[in-house]
Amino acid sequence: MIVSRRETWLGRVLLLLLMLVTLVPFVTLFITALHPPGSYPSGLTLPETPHWSNFVDAFQAANMGALLWSSVLIELGVVPLALVIATLAGFSLGHLRPPGHKWIFLVFVLGLTLPFQGVIVPLYFQMRDFGLLNTRWAIILPLLGLYMPFAVMWMRAHFVNMPQELSEAARIDGAGTWQLFSRIHVPLSAPALSSLGILLFLWTWNQFLLAVVLVDDPTKRTMAGALGAFQGQWGTDIPLLCAGSLLILTPTLIVFLAFQRQFVAALMQGAVKG
Amino acid sequence: MMQMRTTSTTGRREDVEQSTTSLDSRRRALRARRLRRGWVALALVVPAALVYVVFVLRPLLLTFQFSFYDWNGVGPSTWVGVENYTRLFGDPEMLGSIVNALQLIVYFSFVPVLLGLLTAATIRKMATSHLAIVSRTVLFLPQVIPLVAAGIMWTWLMSSDGLVNEILRAVGLGAFTKAWLGDFDTALPAVGVIGAWVALGLCMLLLLAGMTKIDPSLYEAARIDGAGAAREFFSITLPSLRQEIGVCVTVTVIAALASFDIVYISTQGGPGNSTLVPGLEIYYLAFFSREIGQASALAVAFMVLVLAIILPIQRLSRESD
Numbered sequence: 001m002i003v004s005r006r007e008t009w010l011g012r013v014l015l016l017l018l019m020l021v022t023l024v025p026f027v028t029l030f031i032t033a034l035h036p037p038g039s040y041p042s043g044l045t046l047p048e049t050p051h052w053s054n055f056v057d058a059f060q061a062a063n064m065g066a067l068l069w070s071s072v073l074i075e076l077g078v079v080p081l082a083l084v085i086a087t088l089a090g091f092s093l094g095h096l097r098p099p100g101h102k103w104i105f106l107v108f109v110l111g112l113t114l115p116f117q118g119v120i121v122p123l124y125f126q127m128r129d130f131g132l133l134n135t136r137w138a139i140i141l142p143l144l145g146l147y148m149p150f151a152v153m154w155m156r157a158h159f160v161n162m163p164q165e166l167s168e169a170a171r172i173d174g175a176g177t178w179q180l181f182s183r184i185h186v187p188l189s190a191p192a193l194s195s196l197g198i199l200l201f202l203w204t205w206n207q208f209l210l211a212v213v214l215v216d217d218p219t220k221r222t223m224a225g226a227l228g229a230f231q232g233q234w235g236t237d238i239p240l241l242c243a244g245s246l247l248i249l250t251p252t253l254i255v256f257l258a259f260q261r262q263f264v265a266a267l268m269q270g271a272v273k274g
Numbered sequence: 275m276m277q278m279r280t281t282s283t284t285g286r287r288e289d290v291e292q293s294t295t296s297l298d299s300r301r302r303a304l305r306a307r308r309l310r311r312g313w314v315a316l317a318l319v320v321p322a323a324l325v326y327v328v329f330v331l332r333p334l335l336l337t338f339q340f341s342f343y344d345w346n347g348v349g350p351s352t353w354v355g356v357e358n359y360t361r362l363f364g365d366p367e368m369l370g371s372i373v374n375a376l377q378l379i380v381y382f383s384f385v386p387v388l389l390g391l392l393t394a395a396t397i398r399k400m401a402t403s404h405l406a407i408v409s410r411t412v413l414f415l416p417q418v419i420p421l422v423a424a425g426i427m428w429t430w431l432m433s434s435d436g437l438v439n440e441i442l443r444a445v446g447l448g449a450f451t452k453a454w455l456g457d458f459d460t461a462l463p464a465v466g467v468i469g470a471w472v473a474l475g476l477c478m479l480l481l482l483a484g485m486t487k488i489d490p491s492l493y494e495a496a497r498i499d500g501a502g503a504a505r506e507f508f509s510i511t512l513p514s515l516r517q518e519i520g521v522c523v524t525v526t527v528i529a530a531l532a533s534f535d536i537v538y539i540s541t542q543g544g545p546g547n548s549t550l551v552p553g554l555e556i557y558y559l560a561f562f563s564r565e566i567g568q569a570s571a572l573a574v575a576f577m578v579l580v581l582a583i584i585l586p587i588q589r590l591s592r593e594s595d
Binding site for chain 1: 311312313314315316318319321322323325326327328329330331332333334336337340347389392393396397399405406408409410411412413414415416418419420421422423424426427428430431435437471474475479528531532534535538539552553556557560561566569570573574576577580581584
């Protein structure tokens with residue numbers, strides 16, 4: 001391909017500029033977190049002595065250990081269960097295709113563009129009637145339902161694309177539906193499942209609205225919900241707030257950098273399919 | 275199905291000579307099995323359908339129902355017909371929140387998509403350089419962190435002593451410094467900047483993925499015909515990206531209309547109601563003013579609005595398939 005030098009050069013400048021704009025907020029957050037607690041540091045000035053203790057203070061002030069544990073519990077309640085029931089439904093609608101499967105799928109797809117705000121008010125009263133307000137179930141159960149349109153569509157698309165010959169061969173060998181599912185289809189679904197799992201993990205970790213409305217106690221919330229409460233409580237102590245924010249967003253960054261390739265692929269496919 | 279084919283291959287002749295009764299019984303057995311398989315298949319959908327019905331469809335219907343009542347959440351409720359809706363269309367605060375959300379589309383959607391197109395088009399030309407690879411990772415970071423954290427970062431950056439104002443002072447534009455999120459004129463655009471910052475990476479990567487699928491010989495041909503970079507972009511790149519652009523616009527428009535996290539953290543709808551969005555207004559109405567009916571009416575209108583905007587976009591971008 002013929003590309004002029006000027007174009008390449010301009011492209012580099014543009015990229016560097018955008019990367020700078022993307023990174024500066026993170027850097028500011030980090031530098032501010034090192035300033036003396038209670039101070040109002042201006043701009044990008046480095047503190048005379050870095051106050052690493054802010055991270056410890058924020059960890060203790062936010063009760064970070066309990067928060068992490070709560071988030072882990074919520075993730076454990078949501079992600080594996082959502083994967084299992086979405087796989088079962090996707091296998092049925094995409095592969096077995098029972099009578100009426102098109103209509104059932106259509107009803108699931110209806111929920112795809114639904115903003116959570118549309119159902120949050122009745123959800124609150126429903127959870128109150130179930131006696132589950134202020135428990136982690138108040139976040140776990142609605143999230144399972146709200147993820148279903150996307151998760152079922154994702155798994156159905158996967159099973160639709162599996163070659164039919166594979167199942168026919170298994171049937172000839174005398175495999176029943178259960179064996180066909182567990183021995184053939186589930187092992188072959190690992191990539192689709194791991195992508196979906198990553199997406200659901202991230203969405204759950206960052207879920208804010210449900211946490212704020214349905215759970216008062218920050219130590220029973222998701223990480224994002226807890227950060228909201230932390231800001232309300234320590235919003236005036238900027239360095240401490242920055243340290244707390246960093247502590248809460250670091251796990252997502254670590255997961256992202258560790259699973260980067262799958263992560264980007266999953267989020268992009270997720271966007272395309274959604 | 276498979277069994278039938280195996281028998282027919284072993285002996286085509288026997289098939290013809292078979293009595294009608296055995297054929298009938300076999301057909302019946304087959305139908306029974308298909309039926310049984312159908313019930314098994316439907317049973318597999320039940321768990322997913324159950325959580326979906328209980329935690330999405332039922333609340334959705336309840337939102338409709340609540341919207342015709344006057345209810346404070348604890349006492350008895352009274353039927354008021356469409357009164358909540360008529361009040362909604364005469365109330366500057368609620369209508370204003372919808373107008374604000376529509377304005378946010380410019381920042382959350384148009385800016386990242388246009389900027390993403392420009393960046394992706396430039397990156398495509400240096401696809402394998404180190405810079406391009408590093409920038410993919412870096413530009414994606416805002417997508418990964420909680421929106422709440424993005425809100426906190428930018429609230430600090432755009433505060434009166436924040437970095438944005440520091441930079442303005444440093445380059446001699448000190449007269450333009452202000453508390454960007456606290457000013458009636460700039461608060462909404464400032465919230466928009468946060469949304470654009472989050473969305474840019476996703477848009478750019480999606481568009482870049484779309485561009486790599488375009489046949490390079492198209493570009494070669496265009497260059498031979500003497501087309502410049504601009505002509506090339508409008509005649510080849512843009513038309514080929516119809517579907518990817520559709521996806522970007524859909525995702526970011528939903529993010530704009532349904533914005534909650536960023537606004538809740540950075541401005542809480544203020545100053546005045548200048549950054550109030552429907553999501554936040556529903557939250558305030560239902561859980562602070564305890565006007566459940568009114569909040570539900572706004573939620574219904576809001577969902578209709580989202581559908582009315584998203585469906586045409588979907589249709590436009592899918593038409594080419």
